[in-house]
Amino acid sequence: MLIGRRIWQQRPRTWSWRWSSGGTLMRLHSYRTSPQKPPILGFLSSDGAATIRTANNSFVDFSIPYMINKCSYTTHALADLSPSGIVDVPLAQTGEGIAECELLQWFVKEGDQVEEFQPLCEVQSDKATIEITSRYKGKVAQILYVPGNIVKVGETLLKMDVEGSIVSTLSSSDLESIKPPALETTELPGSELNKNTKGGTLSTPAVRNLAKLYGVELNDVHGSGKDGRVLKEDVLKYAVQKGIVEVPAVSVDSRAPLFGDEENGQYASAEVKWQPDDKTVPLRGFQRTMVKTMSMAAKVPHFHYVEEMNCDALVELKASFQNNNSDPNVKHTFLPILIKSLSMALSKYPFMNSCFNEESVEVILKGSHNIGIAMATSHGLAVPNIKNVQSLSILEITKELSRLQRLAKENKLSPVDIYGGTITLSNIGAIGGKFGSPLLNLPEVAIIAMGRIQKAAHFAEDGDVYPVSTMTVNIGADHRVLDGATVARFCNEWKQFIENPEFLMLHMR
Amino acid sequence: MSDVRRFQTAPFSMLVLMMKQQAGKLGLPLMNLLRLNGTPILQQLHLEEKLLRTSSDNWCIINDGTDTPAIVMGVSGKPSELLEVGPVLRDRIPVIRRFTGGGTVIVDSGTVFITLICNKDAVPGMQPYPRSIMSWSGLLYNEVFRGIGDFKLRENDYVFGERKFGGNAQSITKNRWIHHTSFLWDYAVGNMAYLKQPARAPKYRLGRDHTEFICRMKEYLPRSVFIEKTVESIESYFSVNPTNSEAIDASQGAEFVHSTMLLTRQELEEASASQLKTIGVSSV
Numbered sequence: 001m002l003i004g005r006r007i008w009q010q011r012p013r014t015w016s017w018r019w020s021s022g023g024t025l026m027r028l029h030s031y032r033t034s035p036q037k038p039p040i041l042g043f044l045s046s047d048g049a050a051t052i053r054t055a056n057n058s059f060v061d062f063s064i065p066y067m068i069n070k071c072s073y074t075t076h077a078l079a080d081l082s083p084s085g086i087v088d089v090p091l092a093q094t095g096e097g098i099a100e101c102e103l104l105q106w107f108v109k110e111g112d113q114v115e116e117f118q119p120l121c122e123v124q125s126d127k128a129t130i131e132i133t134s135r136y137k138g139k140v141a142q143i144l145y146v147p148g149n150i151v152k153v154g155e156t157l158l159k160m161d162v163e164g165s166i167v168s169t170l171s172s173s174d175l176e177s178i179k180p181p182a183l184e185t186t187e188l189p190g191s192e193l194n195k196n197t198k199g200g201t202l203s204t205p206a207v208r209n210l211a212k213l214y215g216v217e218l219n220d221v222h223g224s225g226k227d228g229r230v231l232k233e234d235v236l237k238y239a240v241q242k243g244i245v246e247v248p249a250v251s252v253d254s255r256a257p258l259f260g261d262e263e264n265g266q267y268a269s270a271e272v273k274w275q276p277d278d279k280t281v282p283l284r285g286f287q288r289t290m291v292k293t294m295s296m297a298a299k300v301p302h303f304h305y306v307e308e309m310n311c312d313a314l315v316e317l318k319a320s321f322q323n324n325n326s327d328p329n330v331k332h333t334f335l336p337i338l339i340k341s342l343s344m345a346l347s348k349y350p351f352m353n354s355c356f357n358e359e360s361v362e363v364i365l366k367g368s369h370n371i372g373i374a375m376a377t378s379h380g381l382a383v384p385n386i387k388n389v390q391s392l393s394i395l396e397i398t399k400e401l402s403r404l405q406r407l408a409k410e411n412k413l414s415p416v417d418i419y420g421g422t423i424t425l426s427n428i429g430a431i432g433g434k435f436g437s438p439l440l441n442l443p444e445v446a447i448i449a450m451g452r453i454q455k456a457a458h459f460a461e462d463g464d465v466y467p468v469s470t471m472t473v474n475i476g477a478d479h480r481v482l483d484g485a486t487v488a489r490f491c492n493e494w495k496q497f498i499e500n501p502e503f504l505m506l507h508m509r
Numbered sequence: 510m511s512d513v514r515r516f517q518t519a520p521f522s523m524l525v526l527m528m529k530q531q532a533g534k535l536g537l538p539l540m541n542l543l544r545l546n547g548t549p550i551l552q553q554l555h556l557e558e559k560l561l562r563t564s565s566d567n568w569c570i571i572n573d574g575t576d577t578p579a580i581v582m583g584v585s586g587k588p589s590e591l592l593e594v595g596p597v598l599r600d601r602i603p604v605i606r607r608f609t610g611g612g613t614v615i616v617d618s619g620t621v622f623i624t625l626i627c628n629k630d631a632v633p634g635m636q637p638y639p640r641s642i643m644s645w646s647g648l649l650y651n652e653v654f655r656g657i658g659d660f661k662l663r664e665n666d667y668v669f670g671e672r673k674f675g676g677n678a679q680s681i682t683k684n685r686w687i688h689h690t691s692f693l694w695d696y697a698v699g700n701m702a703y704l705k706q707p708a709r710a711p712k713y714r715l716g717r718d719h720t721e722f723i724c725r726m727k728e729y730l731p732r733s734v735f736i737e738k739t740v741e742s743i744e745s746y747f748s749v750n751p752t753n754s755e756a757i758d759a760s761q762g763a764e765f766v767h768s769t770m771l772l773t774r775q776e777l778e779e780a781s782a783s784q785l786k787t788i789g790v791s792s793v
Contacts, residue, residue: 102585119683127611127665128639128679129584148585209576213549213603215771275697277619280731357728360721364670368656387656415734420657443728 086141088156100152101125103145112140138162202229214239290381297439301479304437305487310499311453311469317501336397341497343369343389349490353422355443356481363481372421375408382408385421435472445478538631540567540747550575550616551605554769558608561626561687563765568626578617579603583610588780597703604772611678619695626687637686639679646688652742658729664711672724694726
C-alpha cells in the first residue's frame, strides 16, 4: 500500500475516483465509451472484456472491451472530456485483492444534482459495507446497477453529467460535514430511538429489554400485572398483534443466569437452549478454585517419574551469586536457576510445555515458557506464572519471582499473573519433605514437585563416602499426551543443566 | 518484533508501530469507552449505527454477552441461504439483519462484543479501507493474546491455530469507520445447528462444519482478563475515556433512522417456503 501511494502521487492529474478526502490510493482512470482508452491503473486483478451487466432490459447494454494493466500511467487529462460532458464513474478499488462488490443501495437517483464528496451509493465487499462518495460535482445521468447486483471493480456504476463543472484539485477540496445518508425508512414498529421514558409504566428490566428487542413501545402495551405492571406475556401478546412474533405455547427463551454474578432473578425460568457456563471464580477464592481444579486434575491419568539431582554445583552457583550481590533488594535463591534451566530443557522437549484439548484431541505446543510457581499463601494455594522465561535472564527471573511472591503474600495477584501458565513448579521442599506426588495444574500436561536439598551420603568409585547435596524431583505427567520415555529424556536434559550449570552458557546469546 | 513478521502487511505494521511511538509524544486521540453487560444485540447495533453516523468522537463499545440468543446476519444476508429457517421459526429465535457487511452469527450470553468506531484519521498511518482496518485490528488483538494462544488474523477472522474464535464486520463511511467483532467466549453446540454451512466461507475453513471450525475463548483465558487486556491494548493508540449510556443519550439528541432490522415472522416464513422448495429433503 505504501508503494501504491507513491505511484499515485507521481501521477499527473487525471480524472480520478476519490475514495476519501485524504486517500490518494484509490485513483483509477475513468474510461470513456470509446474502446481505445487507456487501461485502469492500480492493483486490479481482473482483466478482459467488461460487459456491464444489467438487472433489467431497460438499461442499455454496453460492451466495453478493455485490458487492465497493473501500474500503467496515463497522461490523458481533462482534454479527454467528451463533448457531452458525460463521464463514466467506475467502482473504485476497495482494497487489495477485492475483485467485486455487491451494490446495496443508492443514495441518489437519475436526475439528482450531486456535490463533490456526496455519498452516491453503498456497496459491500466481503466483510465491509462501504460508502462511495462522488469525485465530481454534476448531475446523475444514468444509473447502471440496482441493489443486489454484483459489480466488478472497475465497471461503470453510473454516468454523470459534469458538463461545465471543473474538477477541483486536491488542495481546494473542503470536507463536507458528515450527513446521514438518505436511507429508505426501515423503522421498526414503534421505533425505539426515542429513549424509553416510561412515565409510570411499571415493568422489570427484563421485560423492558424484551420490548426493545421486539421494537415494542412499552407505553403502548396494556399491563395485566399488579398495579398495571407490564409483564412479559403482555409484551408478547402485543408483539403478536403487530405481527412481529407469535406467543409460543410454553414460556419463551430467556437468559439463563450467568455466573451467579447477575442479580436479574426476574427472568421467568424457561426452556434453556444452551449449556450454562462454568462459573469463573474471582481471585479471592483460592480455596474454592482448588476444589474445582484438583477434582478435574484427578480425572486425568497421571503417571509420576522420580529422579534425584546432584545439586553441588547449584549450591556453589547460588552462593557465588549471593556473595557478589550488590543489590540489597535482590535475594538469590535456587529457584531462578532451576527455572531457567527448566526452560532450556523445554526448548528441546516442547511437548512438556503444551496443553491438551480433550474435545478436539489436539495438543497445543505453547511457544512461551510461562512457568508457574506454586505458592502457599495465607489465603490458600496460588500459582502465578513467570511469562516468557525463554526470553528472561536469571536475574530478571529472580526479580519477577520476588514480585510475584510479594503480591501473593498480600493477596494482590492479578488475573493476568495467574493465567496463561504452561508448566508448573512446586517447590514443596521449601516447606519440607523428600518429594511429593503432584497433581497437574490443568490444562498443562506436566508438573514438577521438588523436594528439599539435603545432604546425602554417596559412595565414590573406591568405596569412600562423600557428601552430596541432593534434591529429589517428582514429575507428574498427563499420560494421554506424554509417555515415560519422553519425560525421562526431558528430565535427563534438565538434570544436565542443574548438575552442570556451565552448560547454560553454551546456549547463551 | 518477530510477531510483526507474521503479518503479510509487514511494512504497514512497522509503520504503525513507529507512528504509535510518535503519537505518544504528541498526545493520543480521545476514545470514549462504553461498557455494557447483557445488552440486547439489537439495541447495541442501533446504538453503534447512530454513533457511526451522527457522532464525531471515537468510540469503543464492549458488550459482555447479550441477554437472549439471536441470529445476526450481515447487511445482505438472506435467511433462506444462511439459516435452517424451520428450526429458527419453531424455536422463535430472533433474526436480525445488521448494517455492516460480513457473515452470520448466533449470539448469546457467551458472546463478547467489541466495537471500534473511529474517525478515518484516528489511527496514524492507517488508511480507512477494509483491509487496512482489518490488519490494524489484528495488531491490536495480537497484543491482547500475546503468550496466551497461537493468535492470528486469518483472512478476516481471529483464530487460535486453525480455529476461529472471533468474526469481524465493518462499515466505512465518508469520514468514519466501524469495525466490530463478536468473540466466541463460549457457545452452545445446539445453537450452531440453526446456521447452515455458508456458501461463502474463508479458504482456511476447508469445508469443516461449525464444531470443527470454531473454538471457545474460555479455554484460553477468562473474560475479565480478555477485556482488561483489550482495553490496555487500545490505550496504546487512544486516550481512553470511560463513559456511560446516560451520557450518550444526553448528547445525541438527533432523530436517527437506523437500518439494522429485526426480521418479521412473515419474512422468515417466506424464506422457509423458498428453502423447502429448493431442497427436497431437509438437512441438518
